[in-house]
Amino acid sequence: MAQHILEVLVENSPGVLARVAGLFSRRAYNIERLSVGPTTDPSISQMDIVVNLEGHALEQVIAQLDKLINVISIKEIIPNKTAPAVHDTQPDYQN
Amino acid sequence: MSQMNGASSLVASLEAAGVDVMFGIPGGAILPAYDPIFSSSIRHILVRHEQGAGHAATGYAQVTGRVGVCIATSGPGATNLVTPLADAAMDSVPVVAITGQVPSVAIGTDAFQEADIRGITMPFAKHNYLITNPADIPRAIAEAFYIASTGRPGPVLVDIAKDALQAMTDFKYPTSVNLAGYKPKSIPDNQSILDAAALITQSSKPVFYVGGGVIKANASRELLELAQLLGAPVVTTLMARGAFPDSHPLHLGMPGMHGTVAAVTALQKADLLITLGARFDDRVTGKLSTFAVNAKVLHADIDPAEIGKNRFADVAVLGDLKNTISALIPALKSALAKNQPDLTPWLNQMNSLQAAYPLGYDKPNDGTLSPQYVIERLGKISGPEAIFAAGVGQHQMWASQFVSYENPRTWLNSGGLGTMGYAVPAAMGAKVGAPDTTVWAIDGDGCFQMTNQELTTCALNNIPIKVAIINNESLGMVRQWQTMFYEGRYSNTNLESKRVPNFPMLAEAMGCVGLSCEREEDVDATIEKAMGINDQPVVIDFRVHRDAMVWPMVAAGTSNDDIMIARETTPDWDSQEL
Secondary structure (H helix, E strand, O other), X not given: OXXXXXXXXXXXXXXXXXXXXXXXXXXXXXXXXXXXXXXXXXXXXXXXXXXXXXXXXXXXXXXXXXXXXXXXXXXXXXXXXXXXXXXOOOOOOOO | OEEEEHHHHHHHXXXXXXXXXXXXOOOOOOHHHHHHHHOOOOEEEEOOOHHHHHHHHHHHHHHXXXXXXXXXXXXXXXXXXXXXXXXXXXXXXXXXXXXXXXXXHHOOOOOOOOOXXXXXHOOXXXXXXXXXXXXXXXXXXXXXXXXXXXXXXXXXXXXXEHHHHHOEEEEOOOOOOOOOOOOOOOOOOHHHHHHHHHHHHOOOOEEEEEOOHHHHOOOHHHHHXXXXXXXXXXXXXXXXXXXXOOOOOOEXXXXXXXXXXXXXXXXXXXXXXXXXXXXXXXXXXXXHHHOOOOOEEEEEEOOHHHOOOOOOOOEEXXXXXXXXXXXXXXXXXXXXXXXXXXXXHHHHHHHHHHHHOOOOOOXXXXXXXXXXXXXXXXHHHHOOOOEEEEOOOHHHHHHHXXXXXXXXXXXXXXXXXXXXXXXHHHXXXXXXXXXXXXXXXXXXXXXXXXXXXXXXXXXXXXXXXXXXEEEOOEOHHHHHHHHHHOOOOOOOOEOOOOOOOOHHHHHXXXXXXEEEEXXXXXXXXXXXXXXXXXXXXXXXXXXXXXXXXXXXXXXXXXXXXHOEOEOOEOOXXXXXXX
């Protein structure tokens, strides 16, 4: 199974790592690797989450992650490609 | 902007959020908040257990469509809210819980009555907050109400450290809420509506699979118009009872583990599931790999994570269901004008199944009282405007099956979490939200013994609910499973509740009227007597036959194709053309 990297922008607030880690654990998904770091905006952190998931399971994990209020956006980095494109969950401001 | 302490800022924020009632119990950490509550316009109902506060907030929310509010202190006060908040999460009910926390300097020290309630509720709360700075209180309250009530509703907890309640702060309630990571989509994409309409016109065996989302979205009227436009059969899940009138000829009843043969079979044999605010719960689908194998799926929901979670959706429509159905009606009209499928053979099949396998029950042949009969009479005598809250178990299924629901928000139950003890406090909250409506709790003798202390709250606060205990002196649904799957070895399901407690005396002790009934000929008169008492809560101990079972049944983990209409009896499929 191919590894996928999720680039997750989150609010830099207490407990946000627990929210993300807890979601993976209770929905029975594994995290292969996780790193958290600052962005140029001090109120926003970036989590890079490597998962061994694809297809339906990957879509579900992205959809569930996106439900966390502190998660601002999720970009999926496709393996062997450089351009992040699909599953950009930047909020749709039309609605 | 005005200067006040955090506690006053909290209460002013709750008032600004439009709260008119909250259910709770004070304690050390939340005590500062109870001082401004004392002089607030908000009605505070002092419950007897925090679980009661949580379910009451849920019942209030389910009946009114507004956010229900409960409040408790730190530690055990907060942990007692865990069950009702998990319950509200599973059934998508908008609830805001306020809890006191130990002072911020004591957090993490195992202080007296300290519990990490934010951490504890993190797995199921829609969101939660730990506030240690009083300046953050108004924003947290505004966000909590916004998050709880928009998108897919759910519970939000705001935990506030005691020192934040005591410190002085400026109060300014936000005029708007803007959360970068939370933008629920309420208007569906036009293309998805067109795709949905096209998919529907390609179907000759469609069925409306209606879930609780239709009630949450206040979309019953729109659903009625859509269903009549297409003329397809409708099934309403346990959470959707009342979303579509039971008396409507297109209604086949409830699907699922204890659904009607017609409703279960309609889903099973359909070529299209028009899924509206439902989530393919295992109690509806049975063994998922055998569920509706020939059906395409149109899935309309406000929660993107429900799309494809359990079942692939051929067409997904994301948005508020009221908007979705309103947009679908004209789109379907124009699609049907070009291509009108003939649904008559399909409808005839379903109607013949409905006629062949209506819901029914056998009365006990030893002259004892039939629980289904009692519940049927409760529904008939109370009328279609009455509100019913049920606990969890056999009586819940019978209350769903044998009361006819004509209106949304008249049927309350713990569908997802299956919380025994839900009925009495939920009925209390419902009655507070709808004081001029008859509110019945249909409860089991097991459930009733978990939360009946709130009858004291009802008696003292002029909340005259009516409680029908379906007393089969057993944990009845567990006993039914023991009958079916454990060779009748009734391990620990005998409650002996016809001996102890004496329910009418217990009711009288709590300031209610206590009645008892064990003969069929007394049922109507007893219910009518209860209907005539509106200045006190009433409890009726209906002493019923203990071996009555809930039918039909799809055993857990089996296929809906193997539905049983009685023990080891399946429908005569050969006589049906499907």
